[in-house]
Amino acid sequence: xxxxxxxxxxxxxxxxxxxxxxxxxxxxxxxxxxxxxxxxxxxxxxxxxxxxxxxxxxxxxxxxxxxxxxxxxxxxxxxxxxxxxxxxxxxxxxxxxxxxxxxxxxxxxxxxxxxxxxxxxxxxxxxxxxxxxxxxxxxxxxxxxxxxxxxxxxx
Ligand code: ZN
Numbered sequence: 001x002x003x004x005x006x007x008x009x010x011x012x013x014x015x016x017x018x019x020x021x022x023x024x025x026x027x028x029x030x031x032x033x034x035x036x037x038x039x040x041x042x043x044x045x046x047x048x049x050x051x052x053x054x055x056x057x058x059x060x061x062x063x064x065x066x067x068x069x070x071x072x073x074x075x076x077x078x079x080x081x082x083x084x085x086x087x088x089x090x091x092x093x094x095x096x097x098x099x100x101x102x103x104x105x106x107x108x109x110x111x112x113x114x115x116x117x118x119x120x121x122x123x124x125x126x127x128x129x130x131x132x133x134x135x136x137x138x139x140x141x142x143x144x145x146x147x148x149x150x151x152x153x154x155x
Pocket of ligand 1: 087089090130134
């Protein structure tokens, strides 16, 4: 495994659409392993492939309950709405209130080649939405309701 460089806002790669994964091969498994390691080292709860410069529909999420690997993920249903503070490893030092569904269901391939359905509420729903949006070139700052000032952060 290896730590990969996290691309920062302003890097054009973060604004591009990702391609669907066609082949579940060693190169993909290496990417998934590296992304999990990079996310953990940076204390993030999610990381999407474009954040490490790879334009593939791949993301990892870990809210402290183990790594969930998402290949070609899609949100298939959502319920409710919740506003909470969110950040991004590609936009360091910036925090903002963002509205997300309270609960989402995500369909994705696993590295086993099988289709999996993940249900997430609260932080997990937020992480799924945030990472899946990265795959179409969107960043959380695009839909920020209100940015959190550094003074507010210290309270
Ligand atoms: Zn992000």
